[in-house]
Amino acid sequence: MKTETIKLNSLDDTRALAQKISEGLRPGSVVALTGPLGAGKTALSQAVAKALGVTEHLTSPTFTIVCEYETGRLPVYHFDVYRVHDEDELFEIGFDEYIHGKGVCLIEWADLIEDLLPENTVRIRLEYGDSEDERICTITTADSCDDGSGYIFTGER
Numbered sequence: 001m002k003t004e005t006i007k008l009n010s011l012d013d014t015r016a017l018a019q020k021i022s023e024g025l026r027p028g029s030v031v032a033l034t035g036p037l038g039a040g041k042t043a044l045s046q047a048v049a050k051a052l053g054v055t056e057h058l059t060s061p062t063f064t065i066v067c068e069y070e071t072g073r074l075p076v077y078h079f080d081v082y083r084v085h086d087e088d089e090l091f092e093i094g095f096d097e098y099i100h101g102k103g104v105c106l107i108e109w110a111d112l113i114e115d116l117l118p119e120n121t122v123r124i125r126l127e128y129g130d131s132e133d134e135r136i137c138t139i140t141t142a143d144s145c146d147d148g149s150g151y152i153f154t155g156e157r
């Protein structure tokens with residue numbers, strides 16, 4: 001397991017991080033996003049989708065659990081599981097198919113469904129920093145997610 005902590009001084013830093021993350025994403029990648037409201041889970045998801053070439057604006061899927069975006073290099077499945085109260089709700093929308101699918105799963109509030117996350121999940125925690133636009137980002141990857149090149153490799157090789 002590898003943990004890296006990065007200070008993001010602005011939204012631009014968050015976008016640059018998203019670019020780097022996107023380069024390591026593969027079909028079947030799962031990114032778990034945690035941290036308090038307003039920390040930047042959606043902002044980071046938007047930037048990752050954009051970096052993958054998604055042309056639509058990614059909005060918060062609060063009332064639908066998942067939104068699909070198919071216009072990028074890889075399909076993006078953007079989840080917000082904040083209002084999911086039992087696992088059946090997720091199975092009903094085909095959570096397993098998304099997780100093992102051809103796209104990238106970006107899951108906000110993923111700590112609420114910890115037991116359902118696959119082994120290759122990349123965990124990204126965002127916290128508030130000292131100033132308005134500062135965020136502290138902690139990325140944890142399983143050994144199986146990193147080939148040593150500095151990129152995050154998840155899902156299929």
Ligand SMILES: Nc1ncnc2c1ncn2[C@@H]1O[C@H](COP(=O)(O)OP(=O)(O)O)[C@@H](O)[C@H]1O
Binds near residue numbers: 008035043044133135
């Ligand atoms: N460095 C930063 N990274 C991400 N978001 C930032 C940053 N600085 C300021 N923000 C702002 O913080 C807010 C984050 O909101 P959002 O992404 O919806 O949070 P969450 O999804 O975690 O509730 C946005 O208004 C965004 O513009």
Ligand SMILES: [Mg+2]
Binds near residue numbers: 041042043060
């Ligand atoms: Mg959000």
